[in-house]
Amino acid sequence: MTAATASQTAGPYWHLIDFPEWADLLRADGPNAGVAGGERIVLTGRVTDGQGAPVADAMVEIWQADPEGRYDGAFHGFGRCGTDADGMFRFVTLKPGPVPGRGNQTQAPHVVLSIFARGLLKPLVTRLYFEGEALNETDPVLQAVTPARRATLIARPTGAPGEWRLDIRLQGEGETVFLDI
Numbered sequence: 001m002t003a004a005t006a007s008q009t010a011g012p013y014w015h016l017i018d019f020p021e022w023a024d025l026l027r028a029d030g031p032n033a034g035v036a037g038g039e040r041i042v043l044t045g046r047v048t049d050g051q052g053a054p055v056a057d058a059m060v061e062i063w064q065a066d067p068e069g070r071y072d073g074a075f076h077g078f079g080r081c082g083t084d085a086d087g088m089f090r091f092v093t094l095k096p097g098p099v100p101g102r103g104n105q106t107q108a109p110h111v112v113l114s115i116f117a118r119g120l121l122k123p124l125v126t127r128l129y130f131e132g133e134a135l136n137e138t139d140p141v142l143q144a145v146t147p148a149r150r151a152t153l154i155a156r157p158t159g160a161p162g163e164w165r166l167d168i169r170l171q172g173e174g175e176t177v178f179l180d181i
Contacts, residue, residue, distance in 0.1 A: 023081035025093040031076035038067035038075075038094035042163040043128065043155065046087045047115060050172035054087025058117040060168075062091055062128075064110070069097035098135055108135035108142060115168060124178045128166045131156045145177050152176045 025032055026040060043062070047055040059082050066075035077096070081089045099107040109130055114123040129136055131154050136142055142150060152174065155166035168176045 019080065020082070022079050023089070023091050025076065025079050025091065027092075032074075032094075035066075035075050035094075040162055041093060041095045042160070043089075043091040043093065043111065043166070044158065044163060045089055045155075045166045045168055047083050047089065047117070047168045047170065048087055049170050050175075052169075052172075054083070054085070055117050055170065056083055056085045056087055058083040058087070058089075058115055060089045060091075061114040061116070061123070062093070063112045063114075064093065065096040065099050067094050067097045069099045069109075071099075095130070101140055105138070105140050106135060108133045108139035110139070110141075113166075113168070115170070117170065124170070124176075125181055126168070126176050126178050127153055128155050128164075129153050130164060141179070149177050 021027055021030070024030065027033075047058045047060065049055055059080060062077070062079045064077040065071050066073045066077065071077065075094065077093075079091050079093065081091055083089050096109045096111060098109055101107040111128040112125065113128055114125050116123045127141060129139070129142055136154070142153065145153065152169070153166075153176070155164040157163065158165045170176070
């Protein structure tokens with residue numbers, strides 16, 4: 001008889017691929033050095049489990065368009081950040097612009113988030129939208145989410161200049177809407 005073994009998950013080995021500087025997409029020595037224009041923003045949030053406890057060993061990745069809504073410009077829109085002991089993450093970036101979508105629909109400014117955590121075989125993917133954006137009302141992805149759950153995708157200003165917050169609940173009551181891609 002064989003002994004039971006641990007399940008094969010994607011973590012928690014983030015320390016092997018965590019480069020804290022990647023959370024600042026605007027750092028002077030980074031790939032966006034010299035990129036001009038756009039609104040500087042800070043994206044923060046907290047990753048929690050089904051009981052509301054912080055997930056202190058998650059990895060959050062972002063992918064976004066530039067301020068003009070392009071993915072093929074000079075702006076490098078990828079970042080990565082490990083969560084801290086309180087489950088918090090923080091990115092410094094530029095606010096993305098509206099993105100062209102299928103059938104000439106324009107998507108609201110958004111940031112794609114991928115969450116890697118212990119117990120997951122693949123990342124959970126969601127979007128962060130910005131409260132108050134007029135295009136939120138017609139964004140095809142946001143409109144596909146039931147109205148009662150859309151709030152789990154909407155980042156709100158924190159009160160600090162340029163800072164937006166979106167908390168991620170991995171499961172349970174108030175679970176963030178995740179996309180099946």
